[in-house]
Amino acid sequence: MELPAIYDPSVTEGKWYSYWLKHRFFHSIPDQRPKYSVVIPPPNVTGVLHMGHMLNNTIQDVLVRRARMQGKNTCWVPGTDHASIATEAKVVALLKKKGIHKSDITREEFLQHAWKWKEKHGNIILEQLKKLGASCDWDRTAFTMNPAMSRAVVDTFVFLYNQGLIYRGVRMVNWDPQGGTAVSDEEVIHREVKEKLYYLKYYFSRNGKRDNKYLSVATTRPETIMADVAVCVNPQDERYAHLVGEKVLIPLIDKEIPIIADDYVTMDFGTGCLKITPAHDPNDYEIGLRHKLPVVDILNLDGTLNADARILVGKDRFEARRKIRLMLQQDGFLEKEEPYVTQVGFSERTDAVIEPRLSLQWFVKLDILAARALKYVEDGHVRLIPDKYRNTYRHWMETARDWCISRQLWWGQQIPAWYLPDGEVVVAPNAEEALALAQKKNFAIKAEDLKQDPDVVDTWFSSWLWPISVFDPEKPGHPDKTPNRELAYYYPTDDLVTAPDILFFWVARMIMAGDLFCGQKPFTNVYLTGMVRDKMGRKMSKSLGNSPDPIGLMNVYGADGVRMGLMLCTSAGNDILFDETQVEQGRNFCNKIWNAYRLVRSWQRDPYLPVEETSRQAVRWFSQLLALTREEVEDLFSKYRLSEVLMLLYKRFWDDFCSWYLEIIKPSADAGKRIDATTYDATLGFFDLLLHLLHPFMPFITEELWQNLKDRKEGESIMVSPVPETGTYNAAELEDFSRLQELITAIRGVRQNKQISRQTELKLYIRGYFPDHLSVVVMRMAGLNQIMKVTQAPGEGNVYAFLIGTTEFFIPLGHLLNTEEERTKLNGELAYYRKFLAAVEKKLSNENFLQRAPGEVVATERKKRSDAMAKIAALKQQLSLLQ
């Protein structure tokens, strides 16, 4: 078979992915074997693959493929998240283009559009993952809004409500006036904004009339003064203490409000006087509660001022701000204004300025759940990798606030709460049961009297059930139910790979749900990936245009190349600075593997050819090296140091296997590239093992070559084939071989330096330790015709001398040797070793060192001294030999 000199991923990758699917290698059903399970962090249905997904899913695939090759019953569950806000926004935008406004259609009509959209676009990202090589069990593809999982969400809601863990309450929420919904704290982006700080005059009230004295109050939001209910000072503030209890008048509308005192107020900020606006500021709301102040809400849902504002009614909040500033100035209430930089919250989705707003929302009580979830991590039952995130996790869990789970949207699971005409509420899994409950309260109630809460639950309220509901959707909400066979087998899952920015609102909440419904953790290890940034360290974003198209990258470099490029530079928890040259390195490595295979394939296996000694030594060495490599790989994997595993394998394959091993055993072209059977078979065995070790990282090329390595039957695959056995290794032998490599490199260096061609054969004298059985290898690789062990430096003139360890080597070079140059070089080395020796001797003459340092450390220092002395002696002698 003639193979092209350049590896072309496009002809192999699609072929093998189809083959894997056809033979259902990714599919898993419970059996007797130990399991290994992973659930994908479900990407948004609206999503298209970006570099973050690439990294995250490559890591999962590496772990999953490795487990599968270890013989575990491996199950990687894929799926997507319905992503309420993001999806609804997309559908709303799409309808708008068609001239349909959301408010003009019914909920049912809207949902029909949304589902249609989901069917059309929802699977794009999963198809893209296939191109990456993701070995998911596609038969299990889940969706957080499919009927069974939605049912799980409803049951969970009902359960938590009945347990008293869900309640409805008035809270200050982050209101997005543009999106028309509350959003969670996590969906608010704070940005610095240059604003103005306005100092306003609040005149004292004399029986409702303006006094001529006033308090100066600083605010960034003058448009909210009509909602003020008090002015607050710090009780310690001597400037104002005597005024507490007096009344002032709100500018423009002359409403009378009290002066109160609260520790919250910072004395040295602004004027030390804070206007209290409970309806429009969370802190003010808290203060309002403490002081039992009324709440005046002057804003409509869309951010315009309502009738309670008395002035500027109907104006948008920002327009109102500009107008009221002028009014205040005209009427002399504006004392001064100064520039001010402050943090303003923006909606992640619509980029509108978030308006703190009081409203009735549903909440999950988190105090107990968080405390229990914390314990799993504290006790080490759930391991965070890297473990620095334990601190972050603890901090959050100890300060967790109740979770607002209602969203004023349609796309999502509608809250299973029904309101009676009198405002009472019943919570039940469906309308019939709700009616039954309602009738217990009032038997006259009919079905049409009940009105279901129009809101849906937060998307995280479905995804926190993910590791449970993908296996047994009937389990959430039913802690006492016996888990089904699937859940019993696959749960808890083994590894979770996700980004640290959702540690709290996803990872932590999954631990809560796991504890609540299964009494167990949902996963054992959480591998937290870094964020993929560009090479300048900037976040990848559409607006910067610095985000490469993953599909395009895979088309150019191959999926294996891209996977390798990403994996080479990722350590857990650290951001990765993505640079296309890394992917190029991955592509080049694929090509290297490909060509190594081409070389081996070009040889003729000859069962009658005797084994050459060089080959025998090479096989002996490389099989030991592979045995060591497997140990190292195991160790690194156990620490989740994936990039280091890959780098190790890269060097083993490229440097050791190709540059050393294959070069040593390579049969000459003159002999018709014939190679003895023993060496050849061993080489194929090594290749096989290397392919197995590399497969988790580079699934396609390894499958392609493994299939070619021998005649394979339909249905065989590297991913389910046994890993070739390795023997043992002897560290001393491996050390001998690396000395030999140093020696050969040194001789090659001499050749290059002195312009001695490869054809010119050289002689080598050795004084000191050298493993004689490796001499043949040196002769072959360094082009020597003679190696002699000597006890004295050779008498011939113009000998090039060098040291490796304490062994001296000599190569007679005749007139090629530049005596002056050698002298300079040797003197340089001599100076180095003398300095080194001095440092060691200083240490050894230190009484404290001898007394306090452990014996072995002292012993190594003594060895360093004797070695250095031997080297110095050798160098001196070499110098003396130079004419």
Add this chain to the structure above:
RNA sequence: GGGAGCUUAGCUCAGCUGGUUUAGAGCACCUGCCUUACAAGCAGGGGGUCACGAGUUCGAAUCUCUUAGCUCCCACCA
């Protein structure tokens, strides 16, 4: 404002409980090579006062503190 982390070669990073580390790797770079597996390659080579300063110690890239710079998380001082 609070918390966590980072700073080692031009770049990306190892260096784990202080001692074979007067510091390693990959890429990039320099030199010589189209040697019939691979120029996406081969062979050889150069390059770092371990951010700054101090301390602990017989011994510090490693432990402690100070300073500077960067990153992330949490937090709406109006």
